[in-house]
Amino acid sequence: MDNRQLIMTAIDHIEDNLHQPLSVRSLSLFTGYSIYHFIRLFQGVTGLTPGDYIARRKITEAVRDILGKPCRSLLDISLDYSFRDYETFVRTFKRLLHTTPSRIRQKNNSELPLLLHRLCSHDLQQWTTQYTSPPQTVELGEIKLQGIQVTLNDDPSIINTAWRQLEGNMMSIPDRVLPEKFYQLGYWPDDYEDNRIVFLCGCELKDSIFTPISSPFLPNSSQSLLNMTIHTLPPASYLKFLHKGRSAEISATYKYIYGVFLPKTDHRLTLPYEFEFYGKDYLGPDNPLSISEIYIPISLL
Structure with a gap:
């Protein structure tokens, strides 16, 4: 398995555990990398840091639940995705989507904010460069x-x-x-x-x-x-x-x-x-x- 495939395995692990606490350190251990190089390689392949990918995927799925499960409280949805408290959930919303969970539910947004859907193999970065000297x-x-x-x-x-x-x-x-x-x-x-x-x-x-x-x-x-x-x-x-x-x-x-x-x-x-x-x-x-x-x-x- 090459490193590109291994990063895909890490993404699959994230997707299977979006409702659980996820840390960058646990992912680096899961893949067998030092945390330093796992972050560098993950970002090199996906264009995102692993922490940013985890946060954006949790928030994206939370938005789906806010819109699709109107009877479920915003607090319960935040707990579903293992945010340690509702305030952290709201701060993450504001940082990533520039809006709040309540505004999403009230549909006060003129348009749905940009969300991050699950990355698949064909979505991964393909850098084009003229670098030719082998290491x-x-x-x-x-x-x-x-x-x-x-x-x-x-x-x-x-x-x-x-x-x-x-x-x-x-x-x-x-x-x-x-x-x-x-x-x-x-x-x-x-x-x-x-x-x-x-x-x-x-x-x-x-x-x-x-x-x-x-x-x-x-x-x-x-x-x-x-x-x-x-x-x-x-x-x-x-x-x-x-x-x-x-x-x-x-x-x-x-x-x-x-x-x-x-x-x-x-x-x-x-x-x-x-x-x-x-x-x-x-x-x-x-x-x-x-x-x-x-x-x-x-x-x-």
Whole structure:
């Protein structure tokens, strides 16, 4: 079963359990992915995050019941779809449909709001891209990184700010490899909520006496005395992709990875991170000739 089929299996599982509590974490466990890569792959294949798909499908079926079961109370319908309380039900309605359950029942809307019907295999995303370079499979040993950690919500400029902060504090990292090797590490934390992704903008460290503590996110992580986070990535096998062009355009390469390449494979991505490396061919974020490297972990060594 390739990854595209596996995402379809996850969708079937959602559809069979719309009346039950559903979490993104339980779905990632069901499919055998880390939550980080399950979210990325689900969105690459469907165009929606799994949390958004679950919410929109529950609300869509609730609308059917509001219109088709006039004797059933709005509170009971909200409980039918496992909303923890009526207020949450109403807030979700407003967020997704820009209306309320009572207005739907009263038919005060000039037209029925846009609903999400069950996705079938032929509905899944078919990205068109001219990306032609196949990835390499590489093995890397342990990598220690130190840098500025930020949580991204809706403002991507926070990443640029983190890089500037790192540049200003570079001389305060005595154990850094010289010449410097720069990385951008990304992952969703275990307490995933909405689309909050955590980034570490950092440089590679030499072997040192520093001993990280256990972390739920990566095998080892801690705060350093310099108020910069240190992460240790485990020895692992990776798929190495190249992004050619400006850093602002790298999302197209990620769309290829998660929307085109990985769905056709049977790789099970169980490690909760990925990273970009900026080596000798990286000529700066705005240079169209820059080449940055994207590493997707596929297994521990």
